[in-house]
Structure formats: C-alpha cells, structure tokens
Amino acid sequence: MSKYILAIDQGTTSSRALVFDNNGNTKSIAQKEFTQYFPKPGWVEHDANEIWSSQMAVTIEAVSKAKLHADHIAAIGITNQRETTIVWNRKTGEPVYNAIVWQDRRTADYCDQLIKEGWEEKIRGKTGLVIDAYFVATKVKWILDNVDNARGKAEAGELVFGTVDSWLLWNLTNGHKHITDITNASRTLLFNIHTLNWDQELLDLFKIPRSMLPEVCDSSGDIAHTSGMLFARKIPITGVAGDQHAALFGQMCTKEGMVKNTYGTGCFMLMNIGNKPLVSKNKLLTTIAWKIGNEIHYALEGSIFISGAVVQWLRDGLGLIKTAKDSEKMARSVKDTDGVYFVPAFTGLGAPYWNQHAKGTMVGISRGTTAAHIVRASLESIAFQTHDVLKAMEADSNISIKELRVDGGATENDFLMQFQSTILDTQIIKSKTTEVTALGAAYLAGLGVGFWKDQNDIIQKWKVDKTYSPEQDSNVEKQLESWKKAVQTTNYWTNPN
Numbered sequence: 001m002s003k004y005i006l007a008i009d010q011g012t013t014s015s016r017a018l019v020f021d022n023n024g025n026t027k028s029i030a031q032k033e034f035t036q037y038f039p040k041p042g043w044v045e046h047d048a049n050e051i052w053s054s055q056m057a058v059t060i061e062a063v064s065k066a067k068l069h070a071d072h073i074a075a076i077g078i079t080n081q082r083e084t085t086i087v088w089n090r091k092t093g094e095p096v097y098n099a100i101v102w103q104d105r106r107t108a109d110y111c112d113q114l115i116k117e118g119w120e121e122k123i124r125g126k127t128g129l130v131i132d133a134y135f136v137a138t139k140v141k142w143i144l145d146n147v148d149n150a151r152g153k154a155e156a157g158e159l160v161f162g163t164v165d166s167w168l169l170w171n172l173t174n175g176h177k178h179i180t181d182i183t184n185a186s187r188t189l190l191f192n193i194h195t196l197n198w199d200q201e202l203l204d205l206f207k208i209p210r211s212m213l214p215e216v217c218d219s220s221g222d223i224a225h226t227s228g229m230l231f232a233r234k235i236p237i238t239g240v241a242g243d244q245h246a247a248l249f250g251q252m253c254t255k256e257g258m259v260k261n262t263y264g265t266g267c268f269m270l271m272n273i274g275n276k277p278l279v280s281k282n283k284l285l286t287t288i289a290w291k292i293g294n295e296i297h298y299a300l301e302g303s304i305f306i307s308g309a310v311v312q313w314l315r316d317g318l319g320l321i322k323t324a325k326d327s328e329k330m331a332r333s334v335k336d337t338d339g340v341y342f343v344p345a346f347t348g349l350g351a352p353y354w355n356q357h358a359k360g361t362m363v364g365i366s367r368g369t370t371a372a373h374i375v376r377a378s379l380e381s382i383a384f385q386t387h388d389v390l391k392a393m394e395a396d397s398n399i400s401i402k403e404l405r406v407d408g409g410a411t412e413n414d415f416l417m418q419f420q421s422t423i424l425d426t427q428i429i430k431s432k433t434t435e436v437t438a439l440g441a442a443y444l445a446g447l448g449v450g451f452w453k454d455q456n457d458i459i460q461k462w463k464v465d466k467t468y469s470p471e472q473d474s475n476v477e478k479q480l481e482s483w484k485k486a487v488q489t490t491n492y493w494t495n496p497n
C-alpha cells in the first residue's frame with residue numbers, strides 16, 4: 001500500500017514538496033514562493049509562520065496532485081535551508097521574532113569582535129566552522145539581546161530555538177518534538193563535531209541558555225511522527241538533513257573523495273571526507289554530512305553565498321534579462337566579457353575568502369561594455385567562485401578532483417556548465433534528477449523506514465543526464481589571474497588598510 005516517500009524541501013526562496021516512487025522518480029511536485037523581507041541593508045528575514053503555512057500548503061498539494069492519500073506515504077523526509085534561525089515560545093509555539101536568514105549580516109561586527117578576541121582557532125577546532133554572521137549562534141544571541149524580554153524569558157525556560165528543520169518538526173508534531181538533525185546542528189557554532197554534543201563553553205560564550213536547545217537526532221531512522229493534523233494518518237518522519245547534506249546524499253556521493261556542487265541561490269560544494277573531521281587549512285568548513293546509526297560521514301564544504309541569485313538580480317534589479325534562461329543566450333551573444341569581471345558579493349563573501357563586509361564589485365568597464373558583457377561576467381563569476389573553492393578543497397584533501405556532480409537551478413545553463421568545466425579542467429556531471437536535494441531527503445527517509453534496503457539499493461538508481469568536458473582555451477590562466485585581481489579589489493574596497 002505505502003509505495004511512496006514524501007520529501008519536504010524548505011528552501012530560501014520557496015517551499016517545495018515532492019513525492020518519489022521506489023525508483024527515485026518524481027511522481028508529483030508542488031512549490032510556493034514566500035516573502036523575503038529586507039528591513040535594513042544587509043538584513044534578510046522570513047516570516048516563520050509563512051514558512052510553515054507555505055510548506056504545509058505544498059505538502060498537501062503534492063500528495064493530492066499525485067492522487068494519493070496518507071496511506072500511500074511510507075515516510076516523510078525533511079530537508080531545509082540551513083542556518084536560518086527561529087526563536088519561539090515553548091507554550092504557544094509563536095515565534096518571538098522573524099526568522100533571521102542565513103544571508104543576514106547584522107551580526108558581522110560582533111563576529112569581528114570575536115575574531116579580535118582570538119576565538120577563531122578554538123571555534124574552528126570544536127565546530128569545524130569559521131566565525132561569520134552566516135551561522136546560527138550570533139543570530140540567536142541577537143534575538144535574545146534585542147527583542148523585548150526575550151533574554152529573561154529564555155532564561156526562565158520559556159523560549160526555544162531551532163533551525164528550519166526543527167521548526168518544521170515542531171509544527172508537524174504539533175509541538176511534541178523539539179529536535180534537530182545532526183547536520184543542521186553542525187551549522188550552529190554551538191555543536192562540537194568531535195564529541196557530537198552541544199558545547200557548554202560556546203553556549204557560555206554566546207550566552208545561550210541550554211534549555212533553548214533542541215535534542216539532536218540522526219539524519220535517518222525513527223525520528224518522529226506527524227501529529228495527525230496534517231494528514232489523517234500519523235506518518236513516520238524518518239529522514240532529516242540540511243539541504244546541502246541531503247544533496248550530497250541525493251547525488252550518491254557516499255564514498256570518500258566524491259564531490260557535488262549545487263547551483264541554487266548560492267553555490268555549495270561538499271566533498272565526502274569519510275568518518276574523520278579533517279580540519280581545513282584553506283578556509284573551508286568541516287561539517288557533518290550525515291549520521292545513520294553508528295555510521296558518520298563528514299564533509300568539507302565551500303559555501304558561496306551568491307550564484308543563481310546574481311541571475312535574479314540581472315532580471316529583477318537591473319532588468320537586463322526577462323527570464324533566468326535569457327542569460328544564456330545573452331552571454332553567448334558576445335565572445336567574451338571584454339575585460340569585465342564582476343564579484344557579486346551582495347551579502348559578503350563566503351568561502352574561501354570570508355569577508356563579511358564585502359560588497360559587489362564590477363571592474364574593467366569601458367565605453368564599449370554592453371549589457372551582454374555584464375550578463376556574461378555575472379555567469380562567469382559563478383564559475384570563478386566555484387574554481388576557488390574547488391582548488392582549496394583539493395589542497396585540503398590532497399585529492400585531485402576529476403569529476404564534479406552538479407545540480408540546482410543554474411545547472412540548466414549550458415553556457416555556465418561548459419565554462420565551468422573548462423575553467424576547472426574537470427568533468428562536470430549533471431544528474432538526471434534535477435531535484436537532488438529533495439531526493440536525498442527521500443533516500444534518508446526511505447532507508448530509515450526500510451523502503452530501501454541499504455545504500456547499495458539506492459546507488460544503482462543514480463543516473464547521468466549530461467556530461468561536460470573541458471575545452472581547450474588558452475585564456476584560462478589569464479582569466480583566473482584577472483578574477484583574482486577583481487577579488488583583491490573587492491577586499492580592498494571594504495578593508496583599505
């Protein structure tokens with residue numbers, strides 16, 4: 001009877017739900033965009049209640065579109081935008097403030113202070129992360145310090161915090177479970193990735209009461225059940241992982257050295273590094289890829305904050321293109337960028353540069369520069385940022401990356417994928433399923449409920465759509481050199497000393 005897995009994919013710009021069959025084929029999909037709030041420059045917020053209502057709406061829609069009912073769903077898998085932080089009232093379930101989104105920079109100055117105080121090495125050692133406004137802890141601290149009575153209530157045990165997985169699980173279980181999966185926990189700056197526990201020294205540093213913390217669960221297994229509010233039957237929730245971790249699993253990068261890059265709003269490259277948390281010497285992050293029972297995998301991660309979002313900006317901010325797809329035609333209409341380089345540091349620069357205060361910088365403009373050159377430079381910037389992360393990853397792991405598995409909205413762009421392959425001198429392999437993140441969550445859930453026997457059962461289902469191989473281009477070195485100078489210019493602009 002239960003022949004399908006339902007995946008809930010709560011992303012930065014939209015909530016999605018997908019139903020997958022036993023072969024990993026998509027039976028139905030429903031998607032709803034929700035409101036982005038930008039209350040001040042550098043601030044990005046979501047309405048946590050809208051996250052939940054949009055997610056609930058698409059979940060019901062996906063099941064009904066597939067002409068199924070609750071009995072047909074063997075299990076639910078959850079995957080989510082990571083680091084986005086919500087604090088809510090334990091009794092009423094009401095958020096005390098909007099969700100502070102991963103892109104939000106409001107705590108950048110406080111992070112600078114922590115760096116000055118010399119916390120970098122200790123925090124990296126314990127959490128695998130760098131000190132940056134990107135992560136959760138400083139966002140929770142900001143809410144406790146800035147929302148009326150929040151700190152007092154938190155200290156009295158009245159408030160709880162969670163990332164988006166935790167918020168969805170709370171609502172799906174009607175407030176019965178306050179849990180988070182281990183991959184999401186590993187993005188908080190509060191979780192020790194060696195001991196696999198919340199770290200008291202870091203909780204003290206950020207002044208976050210322990211009573212606010214969710215319980216940490218595995219990424220696959222018996223995690224929770226829906227409360228019966230959403231669907232008549234209580235459905236088991238047996239898979240939960242942050243979206244990039246789920247995508248690594250969905251790409252079946254289950255062996256050490258395998259790498260994927262997801263080209264969505266941002267770009268996130270993850271390499272499976274096996275069961276040892278290798279600490280990066282090249283400004284990458286170490287994160288927990290997944291934990292299933294006693295089996296733990298770590299990953300090296302390069303987080304690029306802006307990739308597909310640059311194309312949205314070309315469309316909505318500059319009006320240079322009508323649709324994201326147009327960017328390809330326009331980029332191809334010129335033979336190169338005519339010397340224009342664009343560093344799209346709209347929300348600071350992530351890996352491997354980590355400049356919290358960076359702003360977008362365009363260099364090399366002349367009277368002959370056209371919209372097409374700017375569009376092309378924007379697409380190329382995605383590939384150049386990916387190049388810098390990949391090189392850092394090779395240096396850290398001592399592995400020469402011969403194959404990069406890719407997914408996400410911007411992989412629809414053939415120009416970008418081909419350029420990427422040439423710049424990296426690496427094969428780019430696009431998987432057949434475009435919804436790899438949701439599929440990864442479905443796989444984790446399916447394994448947790450015995451829908452699939454084991455990982456080998458799943459590996460065979462992974463299929464290639466397209467492969468891009470490097471083209472001969474004598475300009476690559478020169479372009480990389482110019483890109484490097486453009487990044488230096490960006491850094492100089494925000495930090496002239």
Ligand SMILES: Nc1ncnc2c1ncn2[C@@H]1O[C@H](COP(=O)(O)OP(=O)(O)O)[C@@H](O)[C@H]1O
Nearest residue numbers: 011264265308309311312324325408409410413
């Ligand atoms: N043909 C295209 N060329 C370049 N970028 C594209 C194209 N199609 C979609 N995108 C970009 O992909 C992103 C959406 O991808 P998606 O994987 O849905 O991201 P997310 O999960 O972060 O919302 C958008 O930022 C959009 O601009």
Ligand SMILES: O=P(O)(O)OC[C@H](O)CO
Nearest residue numbers: 011012081082102264265
């Ligand atoms: O929602 P996405 O796909 O842009 O992913 C966001 C990341 O999880 C942020 O770390």
